[in-house]
Each structure stands twice: as structure tokens, then as C-alpha cells.
Amino acid sequence: MSFNVEHIKGQQGSTKKDQRLAKIYTTAAQIIEREGYDATSLGNIAKAVGLTKAGLYHYIPSKDNLLFGIMNYGMDRVDEVVIDPTRDIADPVERIRTFISNYFNLIIEDGQSMTIVITETQGLAPTQRRIITKRRRAFYEHLRGAIGEIKQTGAAPVLDVSVTTHSVFGVLVAFAQWYRPNGRFTLQQVIDQVTELTLDRMIGVKMGRSPHTAQ
Numbered sequence: 001m002s003f004n005v006e007h008i009k010g011q012q013g014s015t016k017k018d019q020r021l022a023k024i025y026t027t028a029a030q031i032i033e034r035e036g037y038d039a040t041s042l043g044n045i046a047k048a049v050g051l052t053k054a055g056l057y058h059y060i061p062s063k064d065n066l067l068f069g070i071m072n073y074g075m076d077r078v079d080e081v082v083i084d085p086t087r088d089i090a091d092p093v094e095r096i097r098t099f100i101s102n103y104f105n106l107i108i109e110d111g112q113s114m115t116i117v118i119t120e121t122q123g124l125a126p127t128q129r130r131i132i133t134k135r136r137r138a139f140y141e142h143l144r145g146a147i148g149e150i151k152q153t154g155a156a157p158v159l160d161v162s163v164t165t166h167s168v169f170g171v172l173v174a175f176a177q178w179y180r181p182n183g184r185f186t187l188q189q190v191i192d193q194v195t196e197l198t199l200d201r202m203i204g205v206k207m208g209r210s211p212h213t214a215q
Helices: 016-035 042-048 063-086 092-110 112-117 126-153 161-178 187-203
Strands: none
Touching: 016 042, 016 063, 016 112, 042 063, 063 092, 063 112, 063 126, 092 112, 092 126, 092 161, 092 187, 112 161, 126 161, 161 187
């Protein structure tokens, strides 16, 4: 048995097995982010989630498939929580605003380690790396589409859609590495500030200051 997109897709159900698999992935991501992939053993993961090593094999066939499984799970969550809910938002500005809010809330809900781990593809086999790269590209293209619409409608003087998208993409991905839940700003305040930075300063959409934005 090996993990692939079809195997992981739809795993976020309500069954106990689905919930246990989600717990394994998020816990494994925390350990990998803290200890490094090479130093992480299936035994350590099993202990952390309250399973025997043999019991863990019921969910994870081998360490070789672990990282790929984590990444596919993480990208499934992005699809379901961030991308899919914004597909039908006609206004591209509101689409980006909702995109940012959903993405940041997902990071906090699933754990920042998950997002950090899915940006590291060196431990993947070439075929696995191509699959994850394609899925990350879909994330990028969804954002790029909204920025392109803003430029086409003249809502903002976007100089170059690709350069702007790469810049915004970098801001979003970096969030998991620097945000601290116990910091001086609440999550909503950070979301408001990053949204203003993204729409007003990076894309050029003029917008009023949110009442939630930190002073």
C-alpha cells in the first residue's frame, strides 16, 4: 500500500479512523518540524499519538510514505478550507480577503508545523515531488487568478500579475514561521493587517482601515 492523492482525498470525514489519521499527520508534522525528518522515527510518532508501532502501521505503511501523506493531507485541507469556499466569490478583492482569512485560520487550527513541513519537499521521491508541486501550483494559480481579475478590471494598478502573486504568496507562506499565538496581536488583528498590506500596499486596492486592525 502507498499513499496517493486519491487515497488521501476525502479523508477529513467524521469516522474515528479519519480523525486518528488526521491526528497522526498533525502530530508527525510537529515532531518533524522540531526534530527534523531524518531524526523522526515511526516509534516516536506512535508514542506521541498513543499507539503501538504495530498499530501505527495500520495507518502509515512506512516512513517513506509519511512525508508524502502529510503533504497530501495538508493540501487537501487547503483545498477544502481555503480554495473551494472562495471559488464562487465573484468580487476578486473579496475573494482575496476571504482567502487570506481562511488560510490563516486554517494554519492555526491545524498547527503551524503542518504548513512548515509541507513547504519542504526534499524528502520526497521525484514522482511524489511532482504531485505536491502541482497541488501547490493550483494554490498559487487560484491567487493569481484573483489578482489578474483586479488588473483586468482596473480596480488597481497592478504592474505585473506574476510578480505580485509571488510576493503575496511569499507573505502567506511565511506566516506559519513567524506568527506566535501568545504575541501582542490577536490572530484577527494580524489577519486585518496582512489583508491591508496585501490589498492596499502590494496589489494597490484602496481600502478603508479595518476596525479590527491593531493601532
